[in-house]
Amino acid sequence: MAGKTGSKHDIINGYVSFVNFLGAFLGENCEVVLHDTNNKEKSVLAIANDHISGRRIGAPLTDLALKFVINKVYEKQDWVMGYTTQSRDGRVLHSATYFIKDGNGELVGMICMNMDTSDILAARDIMNRFISSAGFEKTQKKELFATSDPVAETDDSEPVEHFETFPHSMEDLTDSLISKVVEDTKILPERMTSDEKLAVVATLNDHGVFMLKGTIRVVAKHLAVSEATLYRYLQKINVK
Template identity: 55%
Template sequence: MPHESDSRSKIEQYIPLVKFLGVFLGEKCEVVLHDAVEKEKSVLAIENGHISGRAVGAPLTDLALQFVMTEKYKETDWVMGYRAQSSSGSPLHSATYFIREDDGSLAGMLCLNLEVSDIVQARELLSRFIQSAGFGGSFSLPSDESRISSATVETFTDNIEELTEGIIRNVVQQAAVSPERMTTAEKMEIMRTLHDRGVFLLKGSVALVAEVLVASEATIYRYLNKL
């Protein structure tokens, strides 16, 4: 495993690229450089941050955390085809490029978030025109291993507590019963889901999980040991 300072040095080489892409692609496209090691203060550089409302020092997103946990970077050089929302609620078309160390481990991620509300409106206009003109047929983009499900949604936050609590509460809310009524087996299933989503890679996550699941931190550590 490379030394943390070596990893940071390699990532910092991409900072000028963030500025370049941000200027070239324009204010409708956010460009973000993430450090995969410093998960709690992951954003090293960002252009057009008004799109997500983030700044330097913001944490990894929930989806980026999953990429780290599942080691998605070992399967492909980049991923695209997932959805996100701007701070104003506009739809975003997003993509992530993985930056690897010489030994293949993940050093960081370069992410693009393009505001597509204008494109969506244009598509709907064209669709109505095609239908009214009597033309048929449909078009679709080719799929490959670099694309992930369009149902996948990324959430942006500007602090680690909001990210961690958001993931935890999202998982717990999908359960059939409230934490107060959960059996040990049901809480273990919640723990497994949180583990798979990379929650326990984040500092302070055990205390937050304990609070939401109405359990002691010792109990959460015991569950983790069982996993």
């Protein structure tokens, strides 16, 4: 389905019914989301089985989807699969992303699927306990359950784990990204030096935060600086 012709609006809207089809076929344990990457702040155009993440139409891109856009992953491959994410309430999700492109290979949108594997993992744990109590040899157990990850390893790549947030609004996404970066510094913003704040801004820029509208005000508030100061930080980064 990649390489469709027509306007970007027509191409992306042509997938709405496909999302509903996939959601119905895959069942209630699999969330299917259609993202419009040209409207990052309100990218969700359609969503099936939305109880998995609690998102609704009009929610923004996730932090991981934003990384795919920034790194232009879609230029090298048509999809990404075999990675696991984790919902806010701790459920392990088996996830995959399909890139929707126009006839020129430009990214138009994404279809993301998040399968709740809680039931599968619970069943595996029961089987593991049974095998252990039944006295199976370790080698037999290793053959039956070769990995503790719900995503099997492939010959050409290792399974990727990512704690993906599923924001309900642009502010929610921005707050989550900023909190992660600030938490990694292990320094309260009020105690940061100018250079430390500049480093945080550079990291946020690498994560694509400033591609989103209205983030200057939110970031300035989190870092306890004025918007003018934040703009100066961004100018220094761009100079580099």
